[in-house]
Amino acid sequence: MSINELFKALSDENRRKILDLLRKGDLTSGEIAENFEISKAGISQHLSVLKNAELVYAIKKGQYVYYSLNSTVFQDVLKWIVQFNSRKGDE
Template sequence: MVNTVFKALSDPTRRTILDLLREQDMTAGDIADHFDISKPSISQHLTLLKQADLVSSKRDGQHIVYSLNLTVFNELLKWILQFQSSKGSEPQ
């Protein structure tokens, strides 16, 4: 899971998509309106974010609405924080 998440987070466009979804759930078209790239490219970015489980989607009529999956962010944060407390003290 961690490798897939870091791969998804490595791209600035995907990080911006996550920032947008942090504010509100959006359709792919709404997301695409914030970028100067093609809608198929946005779809590819969304696919990678979904594969990493960072976003989820649900159908709303003819539209698919994307939202953040905060569970994965919480798991990732928990994993990262274990390194902070694993040594007990800093080397001198």
């Protein structure tokens, strides 16, 4: 995972909405897709981007795939942002 991949993943409105949905609890690919106008295939591709950035992880249960937030990676983004509220040289 790179910080670049992370910001690229976060730069899409639909992907951020997926993350927000997952805050309430784990969901299957199909349940996530119900919240969007776009196709299931489109959602699957977004989930793949989020998974590669390690913002979510996926666990297969039978024919379903459950997606969960991986909140640890948000720490990296947090760290990056926090720099900008401190003076250069402090880090």
